[in-house]
Amino acid sequence: MDAPVTLLVFLVAVVAAAAEMPRLEHPHKGDGSLSLLTVGDWGRRGAYNQSMVAAQMGIVGEKMDIDFVISTGDNFYKNGLTGVDDKAFEESFSDIYTAKSLHKPWYTVLGNHDYRGDALAQLSPVLRKVDSRWICIKSFVVSAEIADFFFVDTTPFVLKYWTDPKNSKYDWREVSPRETYMANVLKDLEDALEQSKAPWKIVVGHHAIRSVSQHGDTKELLEHLLPILKAHGVDLYLNGHDHCLEHISSRDSKIQYLTSGAGSKAWRGVQTANADKVEFFYDGQGFMSLRLTAAEASLAFYDVAGEVLHTWTVAKPAIGY
Numbered sequence: 001m002d003a004p005v006t007l008l009v010f011l012v013a014v015v016a017a018a019a020e021m022p023r024l025e026h027p028h029k030g031d032g033s034l035s036l037l038t039v040g041d042w043g044r045r046g047a048y049n050q051s052m053v054a055a056q057m058g059i060v061g062e063k064m065d066i067d068f069v070i071s072t073g074d075n076f077y078k079n080g081l082t083g084v085d086d087k088a089f090e091e092s093f094s095d096i097y098t099a100k101s102l103h104k105p106w107y108t109v110l111g112n113h114d115y116r117g118d119a120l121a122q123l124s125p126v127l128r129k130v131d132s133r134w135i136c137i138k139s140f141v142v143s144a145e146i147a148d149f150f151f152v153d154t155t156p157f158v159l160k161y162w163t164d165p166k167n168s169k170y171d172w173r174e175v176s177p178r179e180t181y182m183a184n185v186l187k188d189l190e191d192a193l194e195q196s197k198a199p200w201k202i203v204v205g206h207h208a209i210r211s212v213s214q215h216g217d218t219k220e221l222l223e224h225l226l227p228i229l230k231a232h233g234v235d236l237y238l239n240g241h242d243h244c245l246e247h248i249s250s251r252d253s254k255i256q257y258l259t260s261g262a263g264s265k266a267w268r269g270v271q272t273a274n275a276d277k278v279e280f281f282y283d284g285q286g287f288m289s290l291r292l293t294a295a296e297a298s299l300a301f302y303d304v305a306g307e308v309l310h311t312w313t314v315a316k317p318a319i320g321y
Contacts, residue, residue: 021150021188022140026068026105032293034144035064037102039287040072040206040240041111042263043092049285049304050264051096056306057287058099064289068104068142069097070149072240072260073111073206075136079168080117084126094131108136111206111240112155112170119171138174139185141192146294147200150192154205154239156181157220186224193232199294199316202236203229210250210257212278213242214270229255235297235316238288243267245288245301247280247310256312258299260288280310 028034037057044050061069076088097106110119121127122136138153155161156175161168175181193201207218209226218241229237230253240261248257257276262285271281285304290297298313 021192022137023192024107024135024140024142026142026144028145028292029065029067032146034146034292035066035289036068036070037061037064037066037287037289038070038072038238038258038260039263040261041074041243041265042071043074043076043088044264045088045091046096048265050092052304053263053285053287054096054102055099056302056304057097058101059306060287060289060302061099061101061104064291066101066104066289067144069102069106069133070204070238071106071108072204072238073109073155074113074240074261075108075111075122076117077113077264078116080114080119080171081121083118084121084124086118086121089127089130093134103133105135106133107142107149107151107204108134109151109204109206110136110138110153110155112158112161115155115161115170115172116168117171120173139188143198144292146198147202147292148192148196148198150189150201150203152189152203152205152225153185154207154218154221154225156185157224158207158218159220182224186228189225190228190232193228193234196232200236200292200297201232201234202238203234204238206239207241208239208246208257208259209237210248210274210276211239211242211246211259212248212271212274212281213244213246213259213283214267215242216272217274229253236290244270244284245280245282245286245309246278247299247301247312248274249277249279251276256314258288260286260301262286279312282309
């Protein structure tokens, strides 16, 4: 495998206490900025234009001098990994995202397809020995000084995966019983949000809270997760699951719902309105970028050819942190 990633990323305080989310420290650049890419629903051994999206990510990543990549889950299709020795890890990840600019930490959550295989394999430190970029934890915090990123394991929240899995089998080890797991995740998230002093609070999950595409809104997240995000002044919610690109603005809070689930196979022709404001929707393949300073956030969505489809910027008064 390639030489170790030479980034200032410090994996500290993995679990300080049983009731705390693991916290990783990732300092911002010397100029006070932070840049990243977000992609989801990608792992198809390069098929469905995954390789083309990866190539454009490499180009944009170099231009932006990104600090890291966020994966919003469904990392390996169709049924996750079979174990830590599954070659799909290299064939769908290491061998695809080869650009130098993408050799930065990949902070990753699990999606529902990942739970259909050996979910614990993706969490194993063995994979970091295969590719040192890979950082996958069920729920955790990345603290980047000007922004805190709260990664939430959303798949166990969705009731139908438990009660009506159809022909799929989900790996609920270290999750079951569902109600206890959900309560612990929500409590840990609320505690972490309360402790955060960062100007920007960004939550990442696989499933959408708001989406106008095929899967639509996730009712369990609307009920259990969204009230916590609103109560603690979360700025952005990043997700995958729907195979498209979306920007939806909340009508009753400052939250921006951002779907980046178009890393390979996309869904065409599905769009159903919901209660919030759709700023942008694209039912093809692509990815998202985000640049942050203490006072401003700027995002952009790109298609499979690297063309900018949508941009959005919001200012925030600089505060101490």
